[in-house]
Amino acid sequence: MFTKLKKKRCCDLEDNAESGLEKIILVGNPNVGKSVIFNHFSDSYAIVSNYPGTTVAISKGKGKIAGKEYEIIDTPGMYSLLPITEEERVSQSYLFDSKPFVYLHVVDAKNLQRMLPLTLQLIEAEVPLILVLNMMDEAAERGVEINEAKLQNELGIPVIRTTSIKGEGLDRLENAIADYDIQNVDNKVKYSRGIESAIEEISSLLRSEYGISKRTLAQLLLQNDRVAFEKIVQNNEDVSSIKSVIEETEKSYTDPLNYVLTIERQTFVNDIVDPVMSTTKKTDTLTKNTEDTSRTTRASLRERIDSILIHPVTGIPILFLILYFGLYKFVGGFAAGTVVDYLEGTLFGEQINPWVIESFNSIVPYPVIQDLFVGEYGILTQAVTYAIALIMPLVGAFFIVFSIIEDTGYLPRLAMLIDRAFKKMGMSGRAVIPMVLGFGCATMATMVTRTLETKREKIITSMLLSLAIPCSAQLGVILGILSFSSKALFIWAFVIGVELVFIGFLSSKVLPGKSPSFFMEMPPLRLPKASNVLIKTYSRMQWYFLEVLPLFVIASVLIWIGRLTGLFELAVRLFSYPSQWIGLPAEGGVMFLYGFFRRDFGAAGLFDMYNAGMLTEINLVVAAITLTLFMPCIAQFMVTVKERGLKIALGMAAFIFPSAFAVGYVVNYVLTTLGVVL
Numbered sequence: 001m002f003t004k005l006k007k008k009r010c011c012d013l014e015d016n017a018e019s020g021l022e023k024i025i026l027v028g029n030p031n032v033g034k035s036v037i038f039n040h041f042s043d044s045y046a047i048v049s050n051y052p053g054t055t056v057a058i059s060k061g062k063g064k065i066a067g068k069e070y071e072i073i074d075t076p077g078m079y080s081l082l083p084i085t086e087e088e089r090v091s092q093s094y095l096f097d098s099k100p101f102v103y104l105h106v107v108d109a110k111n112l113q114r115m116l117p118l119t120l121q122l123i124e125a126e127v128p129l130i131l132v133l134n135m136m137d138e139a140a141e142r143g144v145e146i147n148e149a150k151l152q153n154e155l156g157i158p159v160i161r162t163t164s165i166k167g168e169g170l171d172r173l174e175n176a177i178a179d180y181d182i183q184n185v186d187n188k189v190k191y192s193r194g195i196e197s198a199i200e201e202i203s204s205l206l207r208s209e210y211g212i213s214k215r216t217l218a219q220l221l222l223q224n225d226r227v228a229f230e231k232i233v234q235n236n237e238d239v240s241s242i243k244s245v246i247e248e249t250e251k252s253y254t255d256p257l258n259y260v261l262t263i264e265r266q267t268f269v270n271d272i273v274d275p276v277m278s279t280t281k282k283t284d285t286l287t288k289n290t291e292d293t294s295r296t297t298r299a300s301l302r303e304r305i306d307s308i309l310i311h312p313v314t315g316i317p318i319l320f321l322i323l324y325f326g327l328y329k330f331v332g333g334f335a336a337g338t339v340v341d342y343l344e345g346t347l348f349g350e351q352i353n354p355w356v357i358e359s360f361n362s363i364v365p366y367p368v369i370q371d372l373f374v375g376e377y378g379i380l381t382q383a384v385t386y387a388i389a390l391i392m393p394l395v396g397a398f399f400i401v402f403s404i405i406e407d408t409g410y411l412p413r414l415a416m417l418i419d420r421a422f423k424k425m426g427m428s429g430r431a432v433i434p435m436v437l438g439f440g441c442a443t444m445a446t447m448v449t450r451t452l453e454t455k456r457e458k459i460i461t462s463m464l465l466s467l468a469i470p471c472s473a474q475l476g477v478i479l480g481i482l483s484f485s486s487k488a489l490f491i492w493a494f495v496i497g498v499e500l501v502f503i504g505f506l507s508s509k510v511l512p513g514k515s516p517s518f519f520m521e522m523p524p525l526r527l528p529k530a531s532n533v534l535i536k537t538y539s540r541m542q543w544y545f546l547e548v549l550p551l552f553v554i555a556s557v558l559i560w561i562g563r564l565t566g567l568f569e570l571a572v573r574l575f576s577y578p579s580q581w582i583g584l585p586a587e588g589g590v591m592f593l594y595g596f597f598r599r600d601f602g603a604a605g606l607f608d609m610y611n612a613g614m615l616t617e618i619n620l621v622v623a624a625i626t627l628t629l630f631m632p633c634i635a636q637f638m639v640t641v642k643e644r645g646l647k648i649a650l651g652m653a654a655f656i657f658p659s660a661f662a663v664g665y666v667v668n669y670v671l672t673t674l675g676v677v678l
């Protein structure tokens with residue numbers, strides 16, 4: 001495991017640097033174990049979780065297979081070569097442009113019938129291919145047996161069975177890659193006459209060469225795939241003749257061609273699967289076969305747990321229990337209370353920092369430089385202390401809880417549970433995943449909005465992520481600060497919840513378009529693996545630090561320059577007005593200034609002010625609410641610009657900034673007028 005910990009966290013943003021090595025590309029449906037196999041073979045790490053849509057961008061790494069070095073590439077899951085969502089589009093465009101040594105098509109063996117259409121499409125695309133029957137453990141548990149040799153014969157490509165999570169079969173996969181030799185494989189699918197002749201006609205019109213076969217490109221064109229059209233326009237093909245073939249074909253079918261192709265392909269899949277796959281019938285409890293009985297019991301237990309999690313009457317209390325123990329007790333109580341108190345108060349406050357200040361001052365006698373490194377807002381005394389003593393334990397604790405929840409497969413169940421409520425806000429249950437991920441890091445979560453179907457849903461989700469979802473660090477600090485009174489915590493959660501629902505509801509009324517439909521594959525509930533939870537937590541914290549620490553240091557440097565030039569005082573004075581509007585002392589302005597860098601930096605400032613006795617309890621609740629609703633951090637803003645465009649991102653910011661203070665004002669007014677005691 002520790003060799004894994006040394007791996008670098010893989011690129012979430014696409015980079016197109018060519019390594020010059022031959023490529024092995026992992027493709028397949030979502031949630032089938034591609035990233036597990038990627039992590040096994042490559043020197044990079046891609047996040048593994050138990051829900052569809054974990055990987056949303058290409059990940060690359062290098063790996064040795066039978067002594068030879070390759071570039072290994074992990075792609076986002078896709079259901080078919082015709083993409084619907086953006087992360088599927090990422091995979092499709094990669095297929096268009098790559099010439100790999102081999103593609104590994106990873107499938108979930110227990111669902112072979114549903115996965116094989118993509119295999120047939122890849123065979124039609126005439127790409128070098130190995131089929132990996134993964135999750136053989138779960139297939140066996142469900143009584144599914146697959147005759148691998150027969151399947152290999154039928155398909156004409158190598159077929160390897162694996163249980164990647166246990167490392168089983170990966171050595172045979174390695175051998176199969178080493179021995180792989182490209183060969184012509186017969187196409188397995190023959191469509192009805194109208195479609196076959198259209199494919200032939202379009203193929204004969206295509207002059208250039210592409211990463212996929214002309215037959216496949218013709219099919220994509222028949223299904224009106226946007227990128228396929230862009231490709232043929234780029235290559236100066238005879239687009240108008242191709243379009244007229246498509247129109248003619250469309251006229252001769254009553255159903256959309258996409259549907260016709262899918263249905264016709266499935267009959268070929270069934271013909272292949274029927275003789276190679278068998279399922280031992282579930283036996284009743286009277287059976288003498290103990291193995292079958294335990295299999296049946298396990299299956300029915302799983303179904304029972306599933307219905308408990310999804311049913312509102314039982315599901316909602318369970319959700320609250322998870323929030324109570326996972327967030328309130330563990331992150332808020334243990335990490336923010338015990339661990340941070342010790343690290344920030346005792347270790348850094350009483351031991352490390354006084355020593356650092358003294359040593360630094362004795363070595364560097366210049367007050368200006370001393371101020372930069374060990375002053376009140378210094379790089380070492382503030383940036384590093386905040387990052388290590390305050391944020392690190394909170395983020396770490398949060399990510400541990402979060403990784404466990406992810407790996408159980410709870411999130412898709414949560415998506416089903418609150419799909420109806422989300423529909424009222426113009427989103428579907430699918431948006432639950434980016435929203436929940438937002439509590440980890442809203443920057444990552446904004447990228448995950450790629451998995452959503454409609455533009456409207458993506459805008460609403462990104463908006464709510466920027467507005468009302470506190471990230472782990474901020475949430476941890478706020479839980480820590482407000483844990484003095486459950487009433488305070490309740491008011492904070494209530495106001496943020498109401499704002500979230502209200503703005504979501506309002507956006508769904510203002511933005512044109514229908515509510516999206518909800519479709520999500522339900523992965524089985526699984527027991528989390530400690531090694532995956534630890535590696536994932538470590539890798540996310542590493543990512544977080546790379547993002548956070550430089551920003552904190554930049555903030556310290558800018559504040560230092562600001563103080564030298566007097567700009568800092570000016571900015572603080574400027575912020576002292578909105579700070580006073582919401583009932584805070586004028587010094588509260590500093591905190592909002594920090595908040596511009598990152599909201600958690602601001603929250604950390606709040607923590608300090610409270611400890612210094614500068615704030616009342618009501619001040620604290622109001623400030624926590626305002627900071628939660630405050631501007632998204634710089635990194636999140638940049639990702640929002642990238643995913644949604646500058647105009648939408650600026651529009652969001654223009655709304656969020658004043659509305660945060662407006663809500664703060666109202667809450668302060670109500671609490672002080674009512675004379676609420678916390």
Ligand SMILES: Nc1nc2c(ncn2[C@@H]2O[C@H](COP(=O)(O)OP(=O)(O)OP(=O)(O)O)[C@@H](O)[C@H]2O)c(=O)[nH]1
Pocket residue numbers: 029030031032033034035036037047048049050051052053054055056075076077078134135136137138162163164165166407526
């Ligand atoms: N039981 C079992 N679980 C597996 C196996 N391989 C992967 N998993 C689990 O399946 C889930 C999905 O694994 P990933 O590697 O994230 O799947 P992926 O194909 O990369 O998924 P996306 O990124 O969503 O496309 C995780 O919970 C893994 O632990 C296996 O062989 N057996």
Ligand SMILES: [Mg+2]
Pocket residue numbers: 034035046047048054055074075076077
């Ligand atoms: Mg993945």
